Each structure stands twice: as C-alpha cells, then as structure tokens.
Amino acid sequence: MLEQYLRFKEEHPGCLLFFRMGDFYELFFEDAEVVSRAVQIALTSRNPNDENPIPMCGMPHHAVEPYLSQLLDKGYKIAICDQIEDPKEAKGLVKRDVTRVLTPGTVVEDSNLRSKANNYLGAFYWDSAKDAGGIAWLDFSTGQWSxxxxxxEPELWQWMVKIDPSELLLPQGVKVPPQFNDLAGQVTAVAPGTFFDLAGARNRILEAQHAADLDSLGLQGKNELVRACGALLTYLDQTQKGEFGHLGEFRPLNLGKHLLLDEVTERNLEIFRRLDGRSGPGTLWQVMDRTMTPMGGRLLEARLRQPWRNLAPIEKTQECVAFLFERDRLRGDVRHALDSVYDLERLSTRIFLGRANPKDFIALRRSLSMLPRLHSLLAGEDLDPAPDLKRILAKWDAMDDLCALLDKALVDTPPPVITDGGLFRKGFDPVLDELIELNEHGEDRLKALHRAELAKNDIPKLKLGFNKVFGYFFEVSKAYKGQVPDHFIRRQTLVNSERYITPELKELEDKIISASEERKSLEYKLFQELREHLAKARSRFLFMADAIASLDYWQGLAEAARVNEWTRPVLHDGLEIEIEQGRHPVVEAAMGAANYIPGxxxxxxxRRILLITGPNMAGKSTVLRQVAIMTIMAQIGSFVPARSARIGLADRVFSRVGASDNLAQGHSTFMVEMTETARILRQAGKRSLVILDEIGRGTSTYDGLSLAWAVVEELSTRAGGSVRTLFATHYHELTGLEGKIDGLRNLNIAVKEWKGDIVFLRRLVPGPADRSYGIEVARLAGVPRPVVERAREILAELEEKSQDNQAKGAVDRASQTLLPGFGAPPIKIDRELCEHPIITQLTDLDVDGMTPIQALMLLNQWKDMIKD
Structure with a gap:
C-alpha cells in the first residue's frame, strides 16, 4: 500500500496526496506533518513501535471538504487519490488512481469561492523575438473564459493585475516584473514546451470549442494568445483528468467596446478595495452592490471593471434601471423572489462535472421554483419602456419540467452523503419503493405473512422466530399432531418443537436483509441518472443564469439609486461634463447624506483643465474622485449621486491620487508618483478623463513645480486638446497659468476664517485659493500647540524677509519668464560674449516653430562650435 502511495506521490510533485483508505483519507510522511500543522489535526504514526515510525494523519471521507478548503486558502495543491474499484470485489490491493488535482484556480466548491466574485486561472505568454504576447483567463467554476x-508587454501585465487570478501559469524561467509583484504569490511555473506549445495549443482549442479553425474564435494570427489558451487547457487536462467539457465559447476581450480602467485607477478610486488593500466598507463596490444573487453580483463586478464606451448599451441599461426604479412594489417583489435563487452557473457546473452533492440539488430545486414567480411578476407589467427586459421575458424558460422532476425525486432534507441513501421520495421509482418499504416496514411484512399462514393453516401456536444461524422461521409445537403444509421445509428439530421455513418466508427474509444495501445502491444509481439528465440541460441553466444576472443587475442598480437618491444622467458624445449638486457616493455613505455638502x-x-487649489482636508481629492466615479457609474448604466448630470463619454479614466511608496521594490513615494504620471502622459487619448492630485510634491519645490507645470502643458495639447483634466495642487504659482494655457480655469475649495479658526465650506468656487492654511490644518489635526505657535512665528519671519527682498529688488518679478510666482535675477553678459555667433543665433531663434529633433540638432551644432 505504501509503495502505491509513493508512486502516486512521485507522479504529482508539489501536491499533498489525499489517499483513500476505506472511509478515510490518509496522508503520510512530510504531507502528514504539513497537513496536521496547517489544519490542526492530530499527527499519529503508521508503525509507532518501529525505530523510524511513519508520520500519518487523516480524516473521514465525508468530512474532508472543510480541510481541503483550508489548505487551498493557504495556497496548497491537493491530489485526490480514490479507490476506483469496490473493495469487496478486489483481489489483493484495491485499485486506486488520482481522480483530480485541486488547485486555487480550479476549485468549484462553494466553500472555496467568493459567491459574487470570479475565480480565475490565468496564463501569460510573451515572445520577445516577435514583440507580441497574449494572456488568457478562465473561471473553471462557471466555464467562462477570455x-x-x-x-x-506592460499592458498585458496591467490587465493580469486587474483580473487578479487565483493562479497564474508562467513558462519556467519567466519572472513577474517588480512593479507587478502582487502577482508573484499566485504563480505556477510550467514547462513551456508542454504547456505553451503552439501546435498542441491549436489542436486543444479546436477540440474544446468544436471549431474547424481559429478564425471563428477570433484567434487567427494571434499565436501568442493561442499559446496562452493552450496552457490553460493543458493544465486543466492534467489536473481535472479531462473533465472540462463545460467550458463556454471563448470570447477575446474587445478593448474598443469598453471604457478602460487600469489597475492603478481601480486602486486609487477605491472601486473594489480601499487604499489599505481591504475590501468592504469604503469601496464603490460595497455602496453599489444591491444584487441578490451571485450571478448578479459577478455581473456588477464585470461591468465596473469594464464599463461601456458606446451610448447604445448604456441607454438600454438605463431604460431597465429606470423602469424598476419607478416601480418600488415590483422591485421589492422581484428582490424577494431573487433572494431564493442560488448560483445557477456554479450549480450547473458541479452537476456537469459530477461533483454535486444532494444539498446542491435542493438548492437547484428551490432556485427553479422561483422562475415562474419572477415570470408572473414581470408579465403583469407593461414592459415597452424597457425593451431589454421585454426581450428577456419573451425567451424566458421557467424549467417547469426539471423543477417538477426534482420535486418528485428528492426529499426535503436529504443526507449530506450520496451513498448513505434516504435521498428519494416514495413514488419516484417502483423498485425503490419496494426496497424502502422493506427497509422501513420489513417487520410488518413478516407479521402479515405470519398472520396469513395462521389463517390458511389450522396450526395452533404457530410462531414466527429468528436466529443468526437460520434466519427467520416458523416454529410448530410437537404437541401438534396434524400434517404441516407441503410448502413448509424443515430446518431444525428441537425437543419441544420443529422449525420450518417457506419459500415465501425465505424470499422475504432475503429481501429484508439485503434491502438496506440494495436501497443505497439503487439510490446512488438513480442519483447518477438524475445528475446526467440535468447535465444535459446545462445550456438551459446557463441561459437562465444570464437572464437572472441581468434582471438582478438592473434591480440592484435601481435599488441603490432609490436608497441613495441618485438620478439618471444624460450621456452624450461631446466632451462636456455638467454636474449639479454632485456627491461622492462612498464618502456620503460614510458621513451620512445630512452631513455631506454637494457641489x-x-x-x-x-474649461478642459480645471486647476483646483485649497488647503488639505478641504476636499480637493474628494471632488476629483467623485467626477471620475460618476463617469464610471454612468457608463455602466447606473444612476449617479447628483441632482442632475450631463456627462460626455470617456474612453479611458486615469487617476493619480494620494501619496504611497513601494519600498519592497525600491520605489519611493516620488518614484511611484512619477511612474503613474508617465503612464498617463503616454496613454491618455482623445476622450480620456484624467484625475491628478498633488503632482511633484515628493521632490524639491522648484523641481516639483516645474514638473507639475510641464504636465499641465502636455495635457493641454495632447490629443488635439481634447483630454479633460482635473488637477489638484498646492502650488499656488500654477494659478498664474489661467489665460496663458487655453482651456485652463482656476477653481478652489472655499474656506472661511472665523474667530481665528478655519471652516471648510466644501464648495468648489471659481478662482485660486488665497493661501494654503497649512498651519491651521496642522492645528486641527492635533499637532501640539507649541509647535503650531512656533510655525506661525517662522512663517511671519519668512514672509517679512520675502517682502524685504522684493523691496530691495533682489528678484525682478517684472522680468519673470519661467515660473509664475518665481523671479530670476538679471543675467549679466560680457560684451565680447554678445558677439559670439551662438548668441546671435540664439537671439534670432524661433523657439515655438522648432520641432524637438531640430532643437537637438541645433544643440549638437553649437556644441561642435564651442569645441572649435
């Protein structure tokens, strides 16, 4: 047995081997030590009296799921080695085989999955010789892949971070770039020749998709993406032993259909996680999620990750949301019905793969029982204002046949284990009914037979008995002198009686004794047949899962809009954004609507570039983020937190806010800030919306101010001057750019001084802030009073010196040509130097009319002239 164990262990390196022995799964050697520590179970020994005992631990097979879940959460991979023949029929050692390998990216059980989030297995491939690559990702629990x-290459890594796979397949030797090191913990290194082989990948994809060529799948000419897809299928083949026929149609991601949000913007806007990395309260997802089903929750997540960029799908969604928003009673009834609908996608997957337990079937039955109720609720309404809702209702499949089958078949509270019996109702199968009758009422049948023999034969004191040797028998006293019936067969003679059996008694006895095992065996067979019947209806389940997801998504957005008093925005193809009484949905949820001041x-x-000034704590970042968040909300079809909103569609939203570092990767706060800014400047396009907060604050004043000014200038001209930018800054000198840069306007967060204190009015008003109020903010933050007072003294001294310098003319502000707010001393040039040809050329130079390459060539020419 241990040789068998070690052979399977060698075939599955890196996996914990759960070895089925009777009613237990056992682990040995190092695996036993690892598991006993990880899940806190007793570590024993196979041969405790030997000099070198073999460590061992185990758990009952019917209670293994919680332990598997804990181990998968800790990142372990598990090989399940089952008995593949009946031990009663085995000759010698029971045959075993690894039936599947559990990994974080391939689990299907609810205990290992977040109900409203996808669980992705990803694959990455980059060909540096061809300068091309591809990524693929697959949710094994639902069958969706893209x-x-x-x-x-950076774009592929950015998308992989957004997808956040539970497991990422990389060719051996390939490392995750340092800036994307969050993915390093999910990496599974695989042999490139096996997993990423192009010919093998092509064949596997065509076979899995039942397609004749790659053209129909959108993969023609994309060999690197084909390799990534092939790696996924090869991995599934090795871990699931070929059981992945439930995969849906492969659909490559079409970036042209979606508003693009990179992973930095998702993080900075706290869409799914707060800046501290935690999910839940404080995120846009938590405020918006009013869905009732796992499918609806996953659809909301997908929409927030990839909003639309075209008007048509947005307006269709708005129509359905508005329809449900205006009908509170209908929406309440729909929500109540949806609350009883379980995860049809994942339930159908487990059924298809043969991994569903009785509890899953009961959940499926309850879900299907709600479909007619939902249909009747919607059918009673005039759906003309919501065409998509009307279209779904027209194709509605109530699945009455499958619901009736499940209702007829299964008891309300079945046992957790399939092989224990007790799953099916009476009346479902005649043979099973007989076995149930024998199993539950065998004694009554024996007594009935006894009474029948008494009535048919005049044998006084005919008794019914039982012993372990002869089983059931009829006992006739020696005092009876008559003839026993011919069908009585003598079995035992005693001093005072004779014991007989009858063919009918023997047959009934055999049935009673074997009824329990036969019932379990038949119920298991019927359960498998029921599973296979339901598996054939997977396409129907998936269709209704999509329908339920859409309905739940629409009602969830309508519910959130009603509860939070959001309004329907008007979207258009222009660049204008007009928001009246806008609010930040997450901040408002935390503060309460009564305490939030809209703007x-x-x-x-x-007004393409809005330069926003004001002190810290005044709310600059909140204003910036709420515009970006409202744009995203509007482009998923949601209502927005404003009295009214008119929003021009965006193709990308960029966000650079806050101050953070990445010391583990050697990146300072300023380095992270510049990296994110560089990405924006390289990728911002014609319809982009850019949110920038405090550019250049991580370096010296002059450096930071110069960078901030240069960034503003670049954004003002990029893509023909169509990039919309909100730029918050503490550099008051930048406010002098209004009137010098086309489309730039100054705004500030209003602050009022009252009796020595400052009051944040939270209002966005035209014009620059008059000063920074930094010391007042420090006082409000709790900086000790002596420090605050000393800071005020130092500030007064500095301001006095600044005024003295101005009076002495040390800085000639009239000659300022570089930075608003900063002067430069006069340049004294020697008379002989003025006659140098370089100075002559410099004086006549048309700087505005030069291209960068012309400037470089001229500098190189001047350099040669100086050498000469």
Missing part, C-alpha cells in the same frame, strides 16, 4: 492579445462642476471646451 483573453487579450497585445504588442505591449457643482462644469467642464467644456473652454
């Missing part, structure tokens, strides 16, 4: 082909904002061709 991929992306690109010639930009107005307008962006158009003449």
């Amino acid at each position: 991929g992306l082909y690109s010639r930009k 107005d904002l307008r962006m158009d061709q003449g």
Whole structure:
C-alpha cells in the first residue's frame, strides 16, 4: 500500500496526496506533518513501535471538504487519490488512481469561492523575438473564459493585475516584473514546451470549442494568445483528468467596446478595495452592490471593471434601471423572489462535472421554483419602456419540467452523503419503493405473512422466530399432531418443537436483509441518472443564469439609486461634463447624506483643465474622485449621486491620487508618483478623463513645480486638446497659468476664517485659493500647540524677509519668464560674449516653430562650435 502511495506521490510533485483508505483519507510522511500543522489535526504514526515510525494523519471521507478548503486558502495543491474499484470485489490491493488535482484556480466548491466574485486561472505568454504576447483567463467554476492579445508587454501585465487570478501559469524561467509583484504569490511555473506549445495549443482549442479553425474564435494570427489558451487547457487536462467539457465559447476581450480602467485607477478610486488593500466598507463596490444573487453580483463586478464606451448599451441599461426604479412594489417583489435563487452557473457546473452533492440539488430545486414567480411578476407589467427586459421575458424558460422532476425525486432534507441513501421520495421509482418499504416496514411484512399462514393453516401456536444461524422461521409445537403444509421445509428439530421455513418466508427474509444495501445502491444509481439528465440541460441553466444576472443587475442598480437618491444622467458624445449638486457616493455613505455638502462642476471646451487649489482636508481629492466615479457609474448604466448630470463619454479614466511608496521594490513615494504620471502622459487619448492630485510634491519645490507645470502643458495639447483634466495642487504659482494655457480655469475649495479658526465650506468656487492654511490644518489635526505657535512665528519671519527682498529688488518679478510666482535675477553678459555667433543665433531663434529633433540638432551644432 505504501509503495502505491509513493508512486502516486512521485507522479504529482508539489501536491499533498489525499489517499483513500476505506472511509478515510490518509496522508503520510512530510504531507502528514504539513497537513496536521496547517489544519490542526492530530499527527499519529503508521508503525509507532518501529525505530523510524511513519508520520500519518487523516480524516473521514465525508468530512474532508472543510480541510481541503483550508489548505487551498493557504495556497496548497491537493491530489485526490480514490479507490476506483469496490473493495469487496478486489483481489489483493484495491485499485486506486488520482481522480483530480485541486488547485486555487480550479476549485468549484462553494466553500472555496467568493459567491459574487470570479475565480480565475490565468496564463501569460510573451515572445520577445516577435514583440507580441497574449494572456488568457478562465473561471473553471462557471466555464467562462477570455483573453487579450497585445504588442505591449506592460499592458498585458496591467490587465493580469486587474483580473487578479487565483493562479497564474508562467513558462519556467519567466519572472513577474517588480512593479507587478502582487502577482508573484499566485504563480505556477510550467514547462513551456508542454504547456505553451503552439501546435498542441491549436489542436486543444479546436477540440474544446468544436471549431474547424481559429478564425471563428477570433484567434487567427494571434499565436501568442493561442499559446496562452493552450496552457490553460493543458493544465486543466492534467489536473481535472479531462473533465472540462463545460467550458463556454471563448470570447477575446474587445478593448474598443469598453471604457478602460487600469489597475492603478481601480486602486486609487477605491472601486473594489480601499487604499489599505481591504475590501468592504469604503469601496464603490460595497455602496453599489444591491444584487441578490451571485450571478448578479459577478455581473456588477464585470461591468465596473469594464464599463461601456458606446451610448447604445448604456441607454438600454438605463431604460431597465429606470423602469424598476419607478416601480418600488415590483422591485421589492422581484428582490424577494431573487433572494431564493442560488448560483445557477456554479450549480450547473458541479452537476456537469459530477461533483454535486444532494444539498446542491435542493438548492437547484428551490432556485427553479422561483422562475415562474419572477415570470408572473414581470408579465403583469407593461414592459415597452424597457425593451431589454421585454426581450428577456419573451425567451424566458421557467424549467417547469426539471423543477417538477426534482420535486418528485428528492426529499426535503436529504443526507449530506450520496451513498448513505434516504435521498428519494416514495413514488419516484417502483423498485425503490419496494426496497424502502422493506427497509422501513420489513417487520410488518413478516407479521402479515405470519398472520396469513395462521389463517390458511389450522396450526395452533404457530410462531414466527429468528436466529443468526437460520434466519427467520416458523416454529410448530410437537404437541401438534396434524400434517404441516407441503410448502413448509424443515430446518431444525428441537425437543419441544420443529422449525420450518417457506419459500415465501425465505424470499422475504432475503429481501429484508439485503434491502438496506440494495436501497443505497439503487439510490446512488438513480442519483447518477438524475445528475446526467440535468447535465444535459446545462445550456438551459446557463441561459437562465444570464437572464437572472441581468434582471438582478438592473434591480440592484435601481435599488441603490432609490436608497441613495441618485438620478439618471444624460450621456452624450461631446466632451462636456455638467454636474449639479454632485456627491461622492462612498464618502456620503460614510458621513451620512445630512452631513455631506454637494457641489457643482462644469467642464467644456473652454474649461478642459480645471486647476483646483485649497488647503488639505478641504476636499480637493474628494471632488476629483467623485467626477471620475460618476463617469464610471454612468457608463455602466447606473444612476449617479447628483441632482442632475450631463456627462460626455470617456474612453479611458486615469487617476493619480494620494501619496504611497513601494519600498519592497525600491520605489519611493516620488518614484511611484512619477511612474503613474508617465503612464498617463503616454496613454491618455482623445476622450480620456484624467484625475491628478498633488503632482511633484515628493521632490524639491522648484523641481516639483516645474514638473507639475510641464504636465499641465502636455495635457493641454495632447490629443488635439481634447483630454479633460482635473488637477489638484498646492502650488499656488500654477494659478498664474489661467489665460496663458487655453482651456485652463482656476477653481478652489472655499474656506472661511472665523474667530481665528478655519471652516471648510466644501464648495468648489471659481478662482485660486488665497493661501494654503497649512498651519491651521496642522492645528486641527492635533499637532501640539507649541509647535503650531512656533510655525506661525517662522512663517511671519519668512514672509517679512520675502517682502524685504522684493523691496530691495533682489528678484525682478517684472522680468519673470519661467515660473509664475518665481523671479530670476538679471543675467549679466560680457560684451565680447554678445558677439559670439551662438548668441546671435540664439537671439534670432524661433523657439515655438522648432520641432524637438531640430532643437537637438541645433544643440549638437553649437556644441561642435564651442569645441572649435
């Protein structure tokens, strides 16, 4: 047995081997020590009296799921080695085999999954010789998979971070770039020749998709993406032993359909996680999620990750949301019905793969029982205002046949284990009914037979008895002198009696004794047949899962809009953004609507860059983020937190806010800030919305101010001057750019001084802030009073010196040509130097008319002239 164990262990390196022995799963050697520590179970020994005992631990097979869940959460991979023949029929050692390998990216059980989030297995491949690559990702629990082909390696890594796979397949030797090191813990290194082989990948994809060529799958000419898809299928083949026929149609990601949000923007806007990395309260997801089903929750997540960028799907969603928003009673009834609908996608997957337990079937039955109720609720309404809702209802499949089958078949509270019996109702199968009758009422049948023999034969004191040797028998006293019936067969003679059996008694006895095992065996067979019947209906389940997800998504957005008093925005193809009484949905949820002060904002061709000044704590970052968040909300079809909103569609939203570092990767706060800024400047396009907060604060004043100014200038001209930018800054000198840069306007967060204190009015008003109020903010934050007072003294001294310098003319502000707010001393040039040809050329130089390459060539020419 141990040789058998070690052979399977060698075939599955890196896995904990759960070895089935009777009613237990056992682990030995190092695996036993690892598991006993990880899940806190007793470590014993196979041969405790030997000099070198073999460590061992185990758990009952019917209670193994919680332990598997804990181990998978800790990142372990598990090989399940089952008995593949009946031990009663085995000759010698029971045959065993590894039936599947559990990994974090391939689990299907609810205990290992977040109900409203996808669980992705990802694969990454980059060909540096061709400068092209592809990523693919697959949710094994639902069968959905997709991929992306690109010639930009950073873009592929960015998307992989967004997808956040539980497990990522990389060719051996490939490392995750330092800036994306969050993925390092999910990496599984695999042999590139086996997993990423192009010919093998092509064949596997065509076989899995039942397709004749790659063209129909959108994969033609995308060999790197084909390799990534092939790696996923090869991994599934090795871990699931070929059981992945439930995969849906492969659909490559079409970036042209979606508003793009990179992983930095998702993090900075706290869409799914707060800046501290935690999920839940404080995120946009938590405020918006009013879905009732796992499918609806996953659809909301997908929409927030990939909002639409075209008007048509947005407006169709708005129509359905508005329809349910206006009908509180209908929406309440729909929510109540949806609350009883379980995860049809994942339930159907487990049924298809043969991994469903009785509890799953009961959940499925309850879910199907709600479909007619939902249909009747919607059918009673005029759905013309919501065409998509009407379309879904027209194709509605109530699945009455499957619901009736499950209702007829299964008891209300079945046992947790399939092989224990007690699953089926009476009346489902005649043979099973007989076995149940014998199993539960065998004694009554024996007594009935006894009474029948008494009535048929005049044998006084005919008794019914039982012993372990002869089983059931009829006992006739020696005092009876008559003839016993011919069908009585003598079995035992005693001093005072004779014991007989009859063919009918023997047959009934055999049935009673074997009824329990036969019942369990038949119920297991019927359960498998029921599973196979339901597995054939997987396409129907998936269709209704999509329908339920859409309905739940719409009602969830309507419920959130009603509860939070959001309004329907108007979207258009222009650049204008007009928001009246706008609020930040997450901040408002934390503070309470009564404590939140809404504000107005307008962006158009003449106000493409809004430069926002004001002290810390005044709310600059909140204003910036709420515009970006409202744009995202609007482009998933949601209502927005404002009295009214008119929003021009965006193709990308970029966000650079806050101050953070990444010391583990050697990146300072300023380095992270510049990296994120560089990405924005390289990728911002014609319809992009850019949110920038405090650019250049991590370096010296002059360096930071110069960078901030240069960034503003670049954004003002990029993509023909169509990039919309909200730029918050403490550099008051930048406010002098209004009137010098086309489309730039100053705004500030209003602050009022009252009796020595400052009051944040939280209002966005035109014009620059008059000063920074930094010391007052420090006082409000709790900085000790002596420090605050000393800071005020130092500030007064500095301001006095600044005024003295101005009076002495040390800085000629009239000659300022570089930075608003900063002067430069006059440059004294020697008379002989003025006659140098370089000075002559410099004086006549048309700087505005030069291209960068012309400037470089001229500098090189001047350099040669100086050498000469």
